[in-house]
Amino acid sequence: MVIDTLENWKRTHDCGSLRIEDERKEVLLMGWVNSRRDFGNLIFIDLRDRDGITQIVFDPQAEKQSHEKAHVLRNEWVIAVKGVVTKRLEGQENENMPTGAIEIVVKELKILNKTEVPPFQVDGAVDASETLRLKYRYLELRRPKIFRNFKRRHMMAACIREYLNTRGFLEVETPILTKSTPEGARDYLVPSRVSEGMFYALPQSPQLFKQLLMVAGFEKYYQIVRCFRDEDLRADRQPEFTQVDLEMSFANEDDVMNVFEGMVKKLFKDILDRDIVDPIPHMEYSEAMERFGTDRPDTRFGMELKDISGIAAGCGFKVFKGAVENGGVVKAINVKGAVSDFSRKILDELSAYVAGFGAKGLAWIKVNDDAWQSPIAKFFTDEEKTSIEETLDAGTGDLLLIVADKPSVVYQSLGALRLNIAGRLNLIPEDRFDFLWVTKFPLVEYDEDEGRYQAIHHPFTAPLNEEVFLLDENPDKARSRSYDLVLNGVEVGGGSVRIHDMAMQEKIFNVLGISKEEADSKFGFLLEALRYGAPPHAGMAIGFDRLVAIMSGVDSIREVIAFPKTSSASCLLTNAPSMVDDDQLKELGLAIKEK
């Protein structure tokens, strides 16, 4: 069979746009055969391109030659047709298709390409495994439903650029081959050929460069930028990902938050035609931890953590009492009306679930009409029971779940349990977008393994002015001028006011146990720059992939990245990473260790 050439054929329309108003127009469409229905005489083809599907008809009475030619057509062949937009017969309209009122009666057909039988059906009647879909990613991307995600992603990027451009921000590109800074995530390294034995690193973020741009006087910078982190993957973590990165001079935290708040407001309006809650509520880190057990609370539902340490301290149950005596806490959640939903087996599962976060046990209480049904009921007096019920706003039919441990374990396990149960009971409202600013994170935390303090955000984050005095004696009590943007329990972004004063920066390095020599070798260029008239500045970055994923209603950022990697960081399409020639290694002065 001979493949036709395009010659001077030009498309007049896409496959999603023709309507009844276009009746009798001569049109030329091109696309892929989505499906065919061949009656021997009459042949129907659903023709698909990225914009939609249009039904085309081959009728031997209308045009004999192309009808004969059309018998060989198969799914996913590429064709072009000239024909006439025709109103469908009475009662034959398809209301499920935007183009369902019309069809194209074909006068001329060109077969532009045929195909081998695809490894999976592009029309999606039977879904394929992700392994196969990633190997033949270009076929999956052909699916209109997936294509829509990328169209949305493109429109979001355009919307962000427009928003920031009109506010005086400059998009500036920063280096991809840069210097390794072993604070934080593991770097991807790139060996240097010219300087044998030395390495570049791919940036985890443009953090240091954007601060240099502030010293340079650019004042307002942004970049939609690829970042790289060599850490294990998750559904919402890829080794390379895209950030909307921004930095402003002469600005404080409110200025930065206002810019991003306006940006997401515009995004939701322009892309989804939705109004988000305005203004976005703020919550301090400490409150988020107390109420939700996490620094990124999902505020779409309740079931908040309640503290019963006070009651537990005096009760007869040694596990609770002991936890409080050892500096721990006792906290609980109330699963409203859930008594009958949770069998002993499920409670055991939940107990195992919190054990994964280090909790030694999960105490449960079923509040029945007359009494508590619970393995620990006998340890509590009537007054204590009443007091616990009041604290938890508990009544008949409620299930109370309690963890007693050191604070970090209690927060983490109950915070995760709250989400787990909300998922099981379908308590999370779909189609809601709850934004939240979480502010005033601790500046540093003590790292037991390394025996020193570590920056929670990064070492250039400014402490709260009124808490600077804490740095000498109790650095872990000091809080920072930082802020995270949370959407539906997902951290979509974060930032901080930076340190622009050399003396303060040295103080922080001191707290972090970073010697002058170490600081100089790692980021001496930044420290030096701070000496030459650095303006006060602040900034933020949001995870673009995550935001697109949430706004597209998909669970994994792989759905909104054109060519994503698997959870072992490999690309099934190209088979990267791969071995390289010995010659290449030799040029770089590298050798692979024998196994």
Next chain:
RNA sequence: GGGGGCGUAGUUCAGCUUGGUUAGAACGCCGGCCUGUCACGCCGGAGGUCGCGAGUUCGAUCCUCGUCGCUCCCGCCA
């Protein structure tokens, strides 16, 4: 680094609990019939290294161990 799940026609899955006949179904594919379908219909057909390796056994898709791949989670991700 650790834990859970999955791996059987081109694809999605069943079969494995309790080892034993010709390993099935749906979709897809190939051939035939069909003038109003849109998940077209009807008739017929082809298509299998049961991920890979070892072990147990008279006999392994099935049991055991190892290994590889995918996936979810913990650690990790300043």
